[in-house]
Amino acid sequence: MLEIIGLVIRYGVLAVRLLANMFGGHLGLAIIMAFIPAAAGSLLWLGVTPATVVGATAISMLELFVAFLQAYVFSFLAALFIGMAVHQH
Numbered sequence: 001m002l003e004i005i006g007l008v009i010r011y012g013v014l015a016v017r018l019l020a021n022m023f024g025g026h027l028g029l030a031i032i033m034a035f036i037p038a039a040a041g042s043l044l045w046l047g048v049t050p051a052t053v054v055g056a057t058a059i060s061m062l063e064l065f066v067a068f069l070q071a072y073v074f075s076f077l078a079a080l081f082i083g084m085a086v087h088q089h
Contacts, residue, residue, distance in 0.1 A: 025063035
């Protein structure tokens with residue numbers, strides 16, 4: 001019973017880690033994109049908009065890389081944990 005609880009906790013921690021990384025990236029993008037409407041009433045809008053779009057694109061690429069890396073780590077560790085659980089000693 002204790003072993004099953006340990007496995008559930010391991011997978012839960014891996015899933016929460018993956019979710020937190022994806023949420024953090026999306027939250028960062030939302031904050032950066034919020035600069036555009038914040039500067040909409042002034043002349044700064046002409047400079048803020050291109051910089052924000054370039055920055056958001058760069059962070060999107062970084063977020064895509066992190067998502068692939070996290071998915072790889074999740075798959076690798078899940079396979080490792082499953083292999084340890086079914087291995088006969």
